[in-house]
Amino acid sequence: MIRVPPPNEKLTEIIRKIGVKKLISIEINPYLPVDYQLIAKIAPNFCSVIWIARPNDSKNPRMLNPLIVSKELIRRGYTVLVHIPGIFYSRHEMKNILTILKEYGIRNIFAMRGGGPWLKIKNADFSLAQIFIEFIRDEFRGYFDIIIAGFPNVHPASNSMEQEMFFLRNKIVSGANIILTQACMTPERYLNYKKYALCMLLIFR
Template sequence: MKIGEILRSGTFSVSFEFFPPKTEEGERELFETIRNLEHISPTFVSVTYGAGGSTRDRTKRVVEKIHRETNLTVMAHLTCIAHSKQEILNILEEYRNIGIENILALRGDMPKNLEPPADACKYAYELVMLIRENFKEAFSIGVASYPEGHPESPNMEWEIRYFKKKVSAGADFSITQMFFVNEYYYRFVELCQKEGVYIPIIPGIMPITNFKQVSKFASMCGATIPDELIKKLEPYADNQEETTKIGVEFAIRQCEDLLENGVPGLHFYTLNKSKATIQIYEAIKDRIEALRKVEL
């Protein structure tokens, strides 16, 4: 099913993001996670993308396996900066032949020691245009959004301008970068609507189970971790059980507030683990199931 059509129908979305493992054991653990989460009946799941040859192939293999061996709707991430346009078209043709109908169109970062091809799409909106020009409505296209601004954006005016370009090029919906302060999300949506942008913008939720790891992610993408949360987590930096407990409790409160404010869905960055995500879902399940029943 096409995610854009599902969201346009008003269906509340619950979705999960995975990354392609590097080993057979990692892949086994990933599909165990998928089985653990499948009972939630997610609207879709997504698989991240590495631009290098081996990581690219792992993404395709995992996407195809989820598509063939489960009943889940799967979305393939696709970055463009390291590929020629013909390479992108070949990848998309492969996905269409498999039966994949959903793409998350991203610029991505150049792998080290590589130069972008001369005709590479330099921005995500160019990738969206390339998909629409060559595949029309064969794919539902999602794009990324950055409630606190992309690390390369000088200000939010610039951020909204480029986000609007992605929407004008044909994006159906967006998933945000992880954030921990909901006010940034609400402000971003408000700024978009002032510019006439009304596509569904799904909040990206990162349960904190490893403080050092998430702090690194947050630093890279410019996401603010509240001081109050940092103070709670720092004493337990080497205690994963206590870190997970604090992180899950925070994510539950964050999701409850987002639900109260009418978000179109929740997208969980799982890091290929299911325990924390299930704990969060169980705590807010009644509210989500009520929303889904209303839409039915």
């Protein structure tokens, strides 16, 4: 049975509403068959849809797997977080993609550079996640919640934790709302990272 979809919520609204209660999310690979009955049994607070840019992808954004699956999830009443690897798209292509996501009712974007630090694309419009975040804010103001990746174990492109925190600060200043971190780490490393990140959020928000 298909639920009547409520207006898609921002993740900040969901977190504020839930408070200290546990939040459940699932990550969906839109390039594999999606078991919507299983998703209904899990009843997540939101669904995270990954995005793998491929050379043979359709030039029509509506035909991209992440958008197709996201649209169906919204139709079924779920809040959606869409991962987008910015480095693979031009500013024009990205505006079209984000405009369609807005049309579908999606309010949450996981904004990332994508492709790994070894990938080099000449004249890429979004060579850094920070540039992508600034673009979303310039074009769509506060419509989207922007989620970014945090790396307590240090991103491969960073030379040190100090440099990692410099990049994190820039993404926060550019307009990021939420930091999602890696799951595999020591508790001490996570707690130290969280303490530093919270300090920056208090300073720059």
